[in-house]
Amino acid sequence: MTRQLDYQTIHEIFARFRAAEPEPKGELEHVNAYTLLVAVALSAQATDKGVNKATRALFGIADTPEKMLALGEEGLIEHIKTIGLYRNKAKNVMKMSRILVDDYGGEVPSSRAALESLPGVGRKTANVVLNMWFHHPAQAVDTHIFRFGNRSGVAVGKDVAAVERAIEDHVPAEFQQHAHHWMILHGRYVCTARKPKCAACLIRDLCAFEEKNLD
Template sequence: MARQLPYQTLREIFSRFQAADAEPKGELDHVNAYTLLVAVALSAQATDSGVNKATRALFPIADTPEKMLELGEDGLIAHIKTIGLFRNKARNVIKMARILVDEYGGEVPNSRAALEGLPGVGRKTANVVLNMWWHYPAQAVDTHIFRLGNRSGIAPGKDVVAVERAIEDNIPADFQLHAHHWMILHGRYTCVARKPKCAACLIRDLCEYEDKNL
């Protein structure tokens, strides 16, 4: 685990991220808060591209909890069977739809506690929805962010909650809204797990990673 980078270094890092991509976007396809919630829930232990492929035909016919309930668990499985853990995910999505209809009038709640109370929704999923749909500065820590945070010193921590706190406590406030997207994209495409692309990294001179490849 690298040491926590100082404030001015973090400001320079995120200034560079912002200059390269001022408005980073999540890569899961969605049309409203509900389809975003479903897509993020389906993305656990799956790739965004794999989820998008599965939901391409699903969301045009089931873009609300009511329509998802009409489709039913078997109908949903037919659309998402290419995604890992599809049976368990289908069960949770249908249960989630029932709760949203019965307790929230078919609307997706905009509080972390309420979101985490839904089947198949953990802290990371809740934070993604809060950030992407309601533009809260919530930090959704996935494997890419956890790796990048610890390897670079941007946000070191022994677990995902510690990394989330490190982001919230140390990254300048004016970068908080897009921080997790910049970090996900950098971890997904540049600071990859097995062989990070240090030669192409725009923050290489600021990073604490000791094994930078030449």
């Protein structure tokens, strides 16, 4: 396993990320907290690009839980059937929407525990919503962040929960709000799984990865 980097090195890494992209954005399209929640739930085992393609028309007619319930499960399926596991996801979205209407007045709660209690919403989905909509310094660890964190030495851990804790423990507070966006974008486009673009990486001199691809 790659060694955990020290505080000063991690600070410099995120300072460079911030200089290159001061306000990183998530790539899932949404218009409010509810559509963000639905989009993130739909994105499990699917690409953001694929989810966006399916939800553009959907969110034009169902951007609140009340409108989603009016659309109905079969109507929802017609919009998302290009997304993997769409039938199960449709059931969860409908159940989630019903709970939001009945228990939360149609509003998305800002509590991690409340979010995680919703059907189809796990810790990662809750953290994305908390970070992107409610501006909490929550860290949503996906496959890109897990790979980058361990490979670079920024956040070393054997599982997702350990990497999330490592980000919270080792990334300086001033970078916590945007940390997961910088990491996911870097992991998605530069620190890729099969052939990382180390020659073009702005932190290659700081990264602890010993098998750098400098072709």
